[in-house]
Amino acid sequence: MFSIGELSKRTKVKVPTIRYYEEMGLLAEAERTSGNQRRYDKAGLERLSFIRHARDLGFSIEAISSLIELQEHPDRSCETATDIAVSQLVDVREKIKRLKLLEKELTRISKGCDGHGISEDCYVLASLADHKLCGREH
């Protein structure tokens, strides 16, 4: 059994975040000492590692809730889990696409200006003011 601080160190999840996850129902309510402090065991550690990993991958708290529910009902098909992962993947790909467009435009914008002109001629400001200067669509 270890304290919340210890759990925090092992999982690299901050202490208030652990309490927050408990409040949100992602973590079961921890056992307490006589002095009301939380104590965790291996199961708690594993559960929190799972949550952290899923968060790192960009899953929302809600999605993680669903995944945990699936874990707790092993009789159900894992189709739902796959669905969640796939929709997450679609999301990530969409984000990458958008960011690449932004990268292109920002590269163009920040190259256009040598940092010595006056603001009136600043390419950064001009580009932002006038969408027509873009390499199209976003």
Next chain:
Amino acid sequence: MFSIGELSKRTKVKVPTIRYYEEMGLLAEAERTSGNQRRYDKAGLERLSFIRHARDLGFSIEAISSLIELQEHPDRSCETATDIAVSQLVDVREKIKRLKLLEKELTRISKGCDGHGISEDCYVLASLADHKLCGREH
């Protein structure tokens, strides 16, 4: 002179968002009719287009504030504007890098499961539970 709704239509920025930008000081306080309704002119339209464009590119409200301040002092060098754009670019590139790692892992995860097994053997859940199954680092 046109109303906030008209401005919203032309810029595709939602009405409450326009009011929010005004509150945040990105937009000057609009002129009002005798009945206290906001009225905008071409300058307001251009300013809001600038803001929207910058937001689309992921600039924070704070960064946009700085850019606007620069616009209003055309005597200053545009070095700062370039700095802001470049730091935005660095940010975007970092995000792309991270997202590509996630994409890789999510692809692997969602392919591992055919959606017919039971949850106990579900590759999605197993992958999330065990970071060791990852292609390393994140």
Next chain:
DNA sequence: TCTTGAACCTCTAGTCACTAGAGACATTAC
């Protein structure tokens, strides 16, 4: 001119996923 209905006003509160701080109590090491 009157009426109707859409658009507008302000204000408060909610979203997401935390983070920060206050003030009090518990645990641990010496």
Next chain:
DNA sequence: GTAATGTCTCTAGTGACTAGAGGTTCAAGA
């Protein structure tokens, strides 16, 4: 026993909006 560190709950703040209540104003048609 004492001091330092850790933990507790609670409230409020973050960023960039979004939603809703309850009231007012505007513009168009009869």
